[in-house]
Amino acid sequence: MARPRTAKAPDRFSLALVQFAPTKGDVAANFAGVGDALSALAETRKPFPDVVVFPETALSGYFVEGGVRDVAMQTSVVAERLNSIAAKALGRARPKFDIVVGFYENDLGKLYNSALYATLGRVPTVLHVHRKLFLPTYGVFDEERFVSRGRAIEVFATQHGRAAILICEDAVHSLSAIVAALNGAEIIYVPSASPGRGLENAEPSNVKMWREILQVAAAEHGMFFAYAGLVGFEGGKGFTGASKLIGPFGDLRVEAPFLGTALVRAAVNLEDVGVARAALPALGDLESNLAELTDQLRNR
Amino acid sequence: MKFRTLQANGKPGDELAIDVTLAERWLVAFLRDELVRRRRMTKAVVGVSGGVDSAVVAHLCAKALGPANVLGVCMPYKTSSGPSRRHGELVIRETGIRGLTIDISDAVDGYLRCEPAASPQRRGNAMARMRMIVLFDQSAKIGGLPVGTGNKSERMFGYFTWHADDSPPINPIGDLFKTQVWALARHLGVPRQIVNKPATADLIRGQTDEEDLGITYELADRILRRILMGYTPDDIIAQGFDPGDVRLVASRVAATHWKRHLATTAMISTTAINEYYLRPVDY
Numbered sequence: 001m002a003r004p005r006t007a008k009a010p011d012r013f014s015l016a017l018v019q020f021a022p023t024k025g026d027v028a029a030n031f032a033g034v035g036d037a038l039s040a041l042a043e044t045r046k047p048f049p050d051v052v053v054f055p056e057t058a059l060s061g062y063f064v065e066g067g068v069r070d071v072a073m074q075t076s077v078v079a080e081r082l083n084s085i086a087a088k089a090l091g092r093a094r095p096k097f098d099i100v101v102g103f104y105e106n107d108l109g110k111l112y113n114s115a116l117y118a119t120l121g122r123v124p125t126v127l128h129v130h131r132k133l134f135l136p137t138y139g140v141f142d143e144e145r146f147v148s149r150g151r152a153i154e155v156f157a158t159q160h161g162r163a164a165i166l167i168c169e170d171a172v173h174s175l176s177a178i179v180a181a182l183n184g185a186e187i188i189y190v191p192s193a194s195p196g197r198g199l200e201n202a203e204p205s206n207v208k209m210w211r212e213i214l215q216v217a218a219a220e221h222g223m224f225f226a227y228a229g230l231v232g233f234e235g236g237k238g239f240t241g242a243s244k245l246i247g248p249f250g251d252l253r254v255e256a257p258f259l260g261t262a263l264v265r266a267a268v269n270l271e272d273v274g275v276a277r278a279a280l281p282a283l284g285d286l287e288s289n290l291a292e293l294t295d296q297l298r299n300r
Numbered sequence: 301m302k303f304r305t306l307q308a309n310g311k312p313g314d315e316l317a318i319d320v321t322l323a324e325r326w327l328v329a330f331l332r333d334e335l336v337r338r339r340r341m342t343k344a345v346v347g348v349s350g351g352v353d354s355a356v357v358a359h360l361c362a363k364a365l366g367p368a369n370v371l372g373v374c375m376p377y378k379t380s381s382g383p384s385r386r387h388g389e390l391v392i393r394e395t396g397i398r399g400l401t402i403d404i405s406d407a408v409d410g411y412l413r414c415e416p417a418a419s420p421q422r423r424g425n426a427m428a429r430m431r432m433i434v435l436f437d438q439s440a441k442i443g444g445l446p447v448g449t450g451n452k453s454e455r456m457f458g459y460f461t462w463h464a465d466d467s468p469p470i471n472p473i474g475d476l477f478k479t480q481v482w483a484l485a486r487h488l489g490v491p492r493q494i495v496n497k498p499a500t501a502d503l504i505r506g507q508t509d510e511e512d513l514g515i516t517y518e519l520a521d522r523i524l525r526r527i528l529m530g531y532t533p534d535d536i537i538a539q540g541f542d543p544g545d546v547r548l549v550a551s552r553v554a555a556t557h558w559k560r561h562l563a564t565t566a567m568i569s570t571t572a573i574n575e576y577y578l579r580p581v582d583y
Binding site: 021204232 | 317318319321322323325326329330333334337338470576577578579580581582583
């Protein structure tokens with residue numbers, strides 16, 4: 001049975017992915033940078049996008065080590081400040097729009113690598129906060145030393161379809177997309193901070209890896225993936241943006257260059273989800289076999 | 301039915317190959333971002349030795365900042381070879397960067413007069429450290445930043461003077477093996493006589509890196525790459541490398557971990573810097 005979207009949910013909406021280079025540790029400067037991006041989106045002749053997506057840790061920079069507590073904020077504080085920034089950047093006639101932003105979260109002293117989904121308007125409404133589950137702690141990464149794990153992948157209803165958020169490595173694990181898809185997600189937002197490495201070919205190897213992972217997951221489950229990548233160098237580590245929208249046929253609709261800031265705009269037609277799932281009903285097949293498969297996992 | 305048999309040979313074409321166009325683009329972006337965006341510095345100072353490493357760094361800095369914003373400093377000692385001096389001047393000419401020659405002989409000899417019996421190695425260390433005094437001072441003079449020129453091979457070997465060659469705050473080529481620096485140099489148009497000559501620290505008359513190290517970079521880099529990937533010396537020998545070569549490289553790496561770190565500080569509190577109090581370099 002088809003899962004209902006939110007009441008009166010339009011099938012089509014516009015999306016902007018903001019390839020963002022934060023100033024390390026300077027939260028005020030980064031909120032101002034969010035304002036700059038919103039202003040730039042408003043300056044074009046196109047209507048203001050319905051959903052604007054920023055990368056992982058956009059409000060602080062990614063590698064902050066023990067500085068996490070300095071830059072971490074309560075979700076409600078982030079939402080209020082985003083709303084104020086949007087009001088300042090867009091003026092009184094500002095449109096109502098949704099925003100996805102990655103930030104370090106402080107929840108009563110517990111620290112998380114989080115991303116919120118909020119509707120900004122007269123008052124901000126936080127629809128969901130995702131806390132990163134898979135904390136890379138190897139090689140150049142040391143997340144689990146500084147933040148706690150999130151515990152859940154949740155699908156939430158928005159004015160623009162049923163969505164889930166996976167932060168960076170969350171989306172590397174195929175199981176994450178499976179959970180989101182089985183729970184009804186039509187679009188997955190992926191705020192990311194991926195340090196470039198592997199210069200053997202014409203693009204860093206992690207750029208290729210991300211494209212392939214997301215295209216395969218999108219095609220398998222018939223979902224959109226909206227990936228927003230951090231850019232800029234932090235202590236010698238250069239993040240590869242390559243912000244992209246991948247359609248539910250696994251088709252790459254648009255991708256920004258891997259270096260430099262960018263605004264990526266795209267139209268999303270959620271009817272594509274149904275069409276793709278009818279053409280390749282892999283998600284339905286998975287659901288049919290899920291009980292036996294999960295039993296096998298449970299009985300390992 | 302006929303079958304076509306395919307066999308994986310396990311030998312990639314060139315395991316150390318990099319896309320030199322991407323490497324140039326990446327390292328130029330690194331220099332701009334780390335110098336200009338993060339540190340708000342528009343000028344760089346490079347010690348130009350006449351060797352390939354500093355030639356590559358001079359080229360990259362010139363592309364990142366514009367030649368007029370890069371100062372190439374030649375710092376010969378009285379025993380420095382003629383080719384080193386000439387090649388340093390050639391790099392400055394070819395890149396169009398600003399040039400300056402400061403002979404360090406008097407400064408180094410001023411100290412060595414107090415230590416006339418100093419070994420060649422100690423004399424070499426004094427030269428290397430004097431060069432850093434010059435680079436940092438010239439940087440202060442023009443409001444720029446010294447840019448490092450150490451490559452990954454010599455860093456892994458510990459083949460440098462601690463708190464000298466390794467001291468500039470940013471380094472674009474420190475994650476490139478020597479053979480990769482050569483490839484990038486050819487791509488950037490570094491003159492052939494600089495790329496093709498034997499690498500030398502030129503601290504002692506007639507020395508070459510490969511004679512000092514007892515192995516060629518071509519071979520060492522392949523062994524170093526495997527060590528860095530996590531293969532044990534026995535694995536590497538089983539892959540067909542000479543046991544003596546593998547042991548030589550592995551022992552040099554193992555003996556020089558300390559050179560790739562800052563000073564060891566006695567920890568006596570729960571707020572020890574870089575142990576408990578952890579902030580990244582660009583925080």
